[in-house]
Amino acid sequence: xxxxxxxxxxxxxxxxTQQITKAxxxxxxxxxxxxxxxxxxxxxxxxxxxxxxxxxxSADSQGQDWYNAVREEKKILLVVISSDRGLxxxxxxxxxxxxxRLLNEKYAVQATRRDVTILPLGKKALEFFSxxxxxxxxxxxxxxxxxxxxxxxxxAEFLMQGFQAGQFDRVEVVYNEFKNVATQILRTEQFxxxxxxxxxxxxxxxxxxxxxxxxxxISGLIPKSLKVQLFKAVLDSNAAExxxxxxxxxxxxxxxxxLLKDLKLTxxxxxxxxxxKEILEIVAGAEALKAS
Numbered sequence: 001x002x003x004x005x006x007x008x009x010x011x012x013x014x015x016x017t018q019q020i021t022k023a024x025x026x027x028x029x030x031x032x033x034x035x036x037x038x039x040x041x042x043x044x045x046x047x048x049x050x051x052x053x054x055x056x057x058s059a060d061s062q063g064q065d066w067y068n069a070v071r072e073e074k075k076i077l078l079v080v081i082s083s084d085r086g087l088x089x090x091x092x093x094x095x096x097x098x099x100x101r102l103l104n105e106k107y108a109v110q111a112t113r114r115d116v117t118i119l120p121l122g123k124k125a126l127e128f129f130s131x132x133x134x135x136x137x138x139x140x141x142x143x144x145x146x147x148x149x150x151x152x153x154x155x156a157e158f159l160m161q162g163f164q165a166g167q168f169d170r171v172e173v174v175y176n177e178f179k180n181v182a183t184q185i186l187r188t189e190q191f192x193x194x195x196x197x198x199x200x201x202x203x204x205x206x207x208x209x210x211x212x213x214x215x216x217x218i219s220g221l222i223p224k225s226l227k228v229q230l231f232k233a234v235l236d237s238n239a240a241e242x243x244x245x246x247x248x249x250x251x252x253x254x255x256x257x258x259l260l261k262d263l264k265l266t267x268x269x270x271x272x273x274x275x276x277k278e279i280l281e282i283v284a285g286a287e288a289l290k291a292s
Contacts (some may be wrong), residue, residue, distance in 0.1 A: 082122035
């Protein structure tokens with residue numbers, strides 16, 4: 001049985017940890033409200049633009065535009081969105097596992113040739129994939145330091161330029177989509193080339209009138225739309241991270257409370273056992289004096 005000093009020290013340590021987890025939960029809750037508002041405002045706009053992009057891709061039957069050019073998938077770029085800090089449950093590990101599945105299954109041949117490049121967005125992704133034998137683009141990992149559309153746009157520009165130049169034949173984004181505080185949905189979405197709108201029965205074909213002309217519309221609209229799609233994924237991941245951290249810290253606080261109950265019970269039992277032992281020793285001494 002541990003001594004009273006040891007149990008008391010553990011109780012003090014758990015109380016300190018519980019105070020930290022409570023504070024982290026409150027901070028995550030404050031950040032979640034802001035990040036949740038941003039993604040909820042962005043989603044309708046991003047969804048409409050994505051639908052427009054797919055329709056434009058479907059309308060081009062010849063497939064001559066750079067954004068929907070389907071090539072042999074020799075070189076792959078995976079954009080992995082994680083967090084900068086830990087203590088958010090399985091938020092990061094789920095993204096890493098999904099990326100490793102892509103490397104081991106879908107792109108196993110390209111990975112063997114070292115033709116799969118990882119672009120991490122977030123410190124944890126940078127640390128995880130830098131330890132693997134994979135090409136890593138480490139120029140944009142600190143995007144969450146001061147998250148903005150401009151910083152996300154720089155990443156999208158790099159992706160578009162690399163795809164247009166033939167450096168990458170396919171670009172995919174792996175991230176956690178925010179659903180609610182306790183739930184994040186793992187997403188793996190194709191960024192480039194843009195997939196055409198899936199044909200449905202009894203759906204009329206979309207025919208666009210381009211003004212002033214098709215080339216100017218495509219050159220101006222497509223890059224902006226792709227930047228919005230990437231920014232939406234980053235905002236989703238940011239909101240999901242705050243939700244995951246809030247949930248994890250809430251559970252940690254509850255677990256600390258349960259541990260405190262057990263430790264206090266152990267402390268009381270140990271103290272009672274020590275008092276009982278002292279009483280027995282006193283009674284034994286008194287009996288010995290009587291016998292003498």
